Amino acid sequence: MLSLFICGTAVTSQYLAEQYQVNTPMFQSFINYSLLLLVYTTMLAFRTGNDSLLQILKQRWWKYILLGLADVEANYMIVKAYQYTTLTSVQLLDCFGIPVLMALSWFILRARYKLIHFIAVAVCLLGVGTMVGADILAGRQDSEGSDVVIGDVLVLLGASLYAISNVSEEYIVKNLSRVEFLGMVGLFGTIISGLQLAILEHKDIMKIQWNWKIALLFTVFALCMFGLYSFMPVVIKVTSATSVNLGILTADLYSLFFGLFLFYYKFSGLYILSFVVIMVGFILYCSTPTRTAEPTTLPQPSTVSAGLDNAALKIEENDSETPAGTVQFTRGETVVVSTN
Incomplete structure (x- = not known):
């Protein structure tokens, strides 16, 4: 289900950028954070005692500002990357966040890995290299070489920030509560994305030629992103941020077929090969459980x-x-x- 939500956000972003020249990544994120604010921050506002909104702000406000900033910029960079590179590249390069996530989990969450886990991550990165090779053979660099580099860099930076956000999410949902995480991200995410939206994208929003199709795409994006944020903490609480990020790589297969039929990408067998390689890495990782250091x-x-x-x-x-x-x-x- 999480993979389908991710695929929905990816396809709608790509469709807005390519078919309607609507490039408003911060506006798209702002809608999602506003929904989180409306639902989960409101729930916190009705709490009393140490779990109330006021007490949380008094104790941990600056931590949630940093978390909100990392999450907002991660979303911005990933969605912005769709303007420069293809859907499948964004989905597969995004797995760069997995080794970053493992490193952060090692030091912050005291997760301990075995040799097979590192081999599994190396296999996943090999799949990323295969994906880049498929892009080169597909000839996209002939017409948009510099744009592809910018898009790939944005994805890598966004994936690293996502890793920071996911490790923080795992710690909060396992030690505090899911509603606190979503409520605080919704509150500070709305503030930060709103300010960035007013500075960077107010002209782009004014240029949008609104019709029911564009409105529908924005709505589907917002609902998919809201669903992703709402249900991912549930899965992370019973597993871990690393295993969730490996599991949602199945979204790449959905996105690949959407890209072939909706955007008429030139097919390359390396797309399938890269997905298979990444899935082999995922299976290797799941074959041996990790442990938590005392x-x-x-x-x-x-x-x-x-x-x-x-x-x-x-x-x-x-x-x-x-x-x-x-x-x-x-x-x-x-x-x-x-x-x-």
């Missing part, structure tokens, strides 16, 4: 082993041997168990 700080001798998850397991194991008691969780990841 915190480096060791507890005092009188405390239970570090990590609330491990402590909970230890208590569960002792349930059959220990009378019912009271469990108190205190700071410093210490568990105190008092029995009757």
Whole structure:
């Protein structure tokens, strides 16, 4: 489902740019952030206590500003790239964010990988190289050489910013809440994209010759992007940001066929080969689970082993041997168990 949402945003962006010469990436993102603001920030506004909108802003406002900035600029660069390069190039070059995401997960989320995971990422990058080779053989560089380079660079930069956003998203949805992430991204994303829209794209918006087809394309883009943002945290919470980004590479196949039939791309067997290579990398990655490193700080001798998850397991194991008691969780990841 996430892959279909991504394919929908890609196709509508490409169609707006090629068929109607509508190049308003920030306006498209602004609509999405406004929907997030309307739904999820409003939900936060009705909360009370420590999870209320006011308390979240007091405690973490500057962090969400940085997160909103990274997310807005990632969307801007990716959508902007559709003006310079093809749909399939954007979709496949976007997997450059995977090694960036792995590096960030290693240091921030303490994810630990095995050799096969690194081999899998290398295979995915090999697929990206195959995609670039297909573009060269297709002859697009003959008429728009410099534009293709600009488009590819924008995709790589956007993918890196997406990696930052996805790692932050995984941390927030697993430690805080999905609604908080979407509400804060909606709030600051709307502010940042609105300011950037007023500065960069106000003239482009005035030039749009509105009709029902253009309005429909904007609507489909906004709904697909809103669906992607709403459901991705659900998947990330039960898996990880890295596995989700590998899984949604299946969107490339959908986008490839849309590009062939809607935009009349010149077909190359390397397109299929690059997709197969990337899928091989995905299967390799999923064949072996990753693990999470334990915190480096060791507890005092009188405390239970570090990590609330491990402590909970230890208590569960002792349930059959220990009378019912009271469990108190205190700071410093210490568990105190008092029995009757």
